Amino acid sequence: xxxxxxxxxxxxxxxxxxxxxxxxxxxxxxxxxxxxxxxxxxxxxxxxxxxxxxxxxxxxxxxxxxxxxxxxxxxxxxxxxxxxxxxxxxxxxxxxxxxxxxxxxxxxxxxxxxxxxxxxxxxxxxxxxxxxxxxxxxxxxxxxxxxxxxxxxxxxxxxxxxxxxxxxxxxxxxxxxxxxxxxxxxxxxxxxxxxxxxxxxxxxxxxxxxxxxxxxxxxxxxxxxxxxxxxxxxxxxxxxxxxxxxxxxxxxxxxxxxxxxxxxxxxxxxxxxxxxxxxxxxxxxxxxxxxxxxxxxxxxxxxxxxxxxxxxxxxxxxxxxxxxxxxxxxxxxxxxxxxxxxxxxxxxxxxxxxxxxxxxxxxxxxxxxxxxxxxxxxxxxxxxxxxxxxxxxxxxxxxxxxxxxxxxxxxxx
Numbered sequence: 001x002x003x004x005x006x007x008x009x010x011x012x013x014x015x016x017x018x019x020x021x022x023x024x025x026x027x028x029x030x031x032x033x034x035x036x037x038x039x040x041x042x043x044x045x046x047x048x049x050x051x052x053x054x055x056x057x058x059x060x061x062x063x064x065x066x067x068x069x070x071x072x073x074x075x076x077x078x079x080x081x082x083x084x085x086x087x088x089x090x091x092x093x094x095x096x097x098x099x100x101x102x103x104x105x106x107x108x109x110x111x112x113x114x115x116x117x118x119x120x121x122x123x124x125x126x127x128x129x130x131x132x133x134x135x136x137x138x139x140x141x142x143x144x145x146x147x148x149x150x151x152x153x154x155x156x157x158x159x160x161x162x163x164x165x166x167x168x169x170x171x172x173x174x175x176x177x178x179x180x181x182x183x184x185x186x187x188x189x190x191x192x193x194x195x196x197x198x199x200x201x202x203x204x205x206x207x208x209x210x211x212x213x214x215x216x217x218x219x220x221x222x223x224x225x226x227x228x229x230x231x232x233x234x235x236x237x238x239x240x241x242x243x244x245x246x247x248x249x250x251x252x253x254x255x256x257x258x259x260x261x262x263x264x265x266x267x268x269x270x271x272x273x274x275x276x277x278x279x280x281x282x283x284x285x286x287x288x289x290x291x292x293x294x295x296x297x298x299x300x301x302x303x304x305x306x307x308x309x310x311x312x313x314x315x316x317x318x319x320x321x322x323x324x325x326x327x328x329x330x331x332x333x334x335x336x337x338x339x340x341x342x343x344x345x346x347x348x349x350x351x352x353x354x355x356x357x358x359x360x361x362x363x364x365x366x367x368x369x370x371x372x373x374x375x376x377x378x379x380x381x382x383x384x385x386x387x388x389x390x391x392x393x394x395x396x397x398x399x400x401x402x403x404x405x406x407x408x409x410x411x412x413x
């Protein structure tokens with residue numbers, strides 16, 4: 001199996017050299033062809049996906065897992081639309097990031113270049129297959145996709161359409177490669193594959209932990225989304241209720257959904273009952289002060305406060321002040337997205353300055369931390385680390401820079 005994987009890696013690396021030199025017109029043509037094939041094969045994709053979903057149901061998958069796995073006609077259309085939307089994005093390859101002239105006449109520029117071969121290891125979510133491949137192609141990279149066994153048939157169908165689209169425009173099909181070995185040993189081998197210039201995990205805590213422990217190639221961690229909403233003493237009540245409800249309920253099973261609510265003690269007695277009503281159907285667990293206001297709330301543990309539920313469950317704490325809220329987030333947060341609701345400008349600015357996260361929001365739902373919602377187009381993930389990318393990762397995050405130095409005969413003395 002290791003030889004097969006290394007062979008796939010060599011083929012992907014050869015394809016990466018071709019794609020890196022492809023012009024924007026050719027890459028965009030491939031994206032349009034891919035979108036057309038995804039749409040034309042929608043019924044085929046849904047049949048393959050139905051088989052995956054049926055197996056997942058039999059295996060006892062959770063509602064959140066099934067939601068991430070399931071394709072619908074609407075989601076297939078969204079996959080195609082995402083591929084087409086990339087055509088409207090500026091091609092980052094060749095962009096001059098900076099430039100200057102040295103006293104000796106050397107002209108120095110920094111130019112964006114593709115990373116090379118990007119590996120993505122992920123769970124469920126067959127739409128990631130299409131999104132990630134399209135992003136990597138537009139940024140001039142090849143991609144090796146290693147999905148979970150639960151989505152294997154769906155991923156095979158999607159990758160088949162993408163590879164056929166590449167062939168139609170004269171690009172190497174191996175620029176999009178699916179690793180079909182879904183055994184644990186295969187996953188570990190993939191994390192250590194020399195052909196990869198960068199590995200991006202998309203999945204739960206156990207997958208990310210495994211990558212942190214075993215990967216020997218450079219990684220960009222799309223980590224847990226233990227996101228908080230802090231409702232300050234000077235929050236607008238209606239706004240606070242609306243933001244908390246949206247952050248938790250709009251789509252509970254995704255990484256930018258709120259998992260913890262912090263409420264200032266001065267407004268807890270009035271706002272927590274309203275929020276509990278707005279969050280009807282959500283299991284609430286809280287500290288003693290929160291339970292004193294909402295007696296139906298269960299008791300929260302430190303584990304609850306540290307957990308990304310990805311489900312209709314929310315931990316709640318009443319805090320004395322903004323400093324206590326920031327301390328709570330520092331202790332339990334995952335560095336993904338944190339929000340404050342307040343009409344106090346100084347409180348907002350302190351929160352922005354003191355909270356260490358990839359994204360900090362003021363008077364807005366955490367659900368906006370998404371590449372498309374922030375105007376970046378599609379994203380390959382949301383990085384919770386600080387090198388080389390942080391936050392929603394669009395096209396530019398899938399490139400590096402190289403220095404180009406032009407002279408007219410200078411030698412160093």
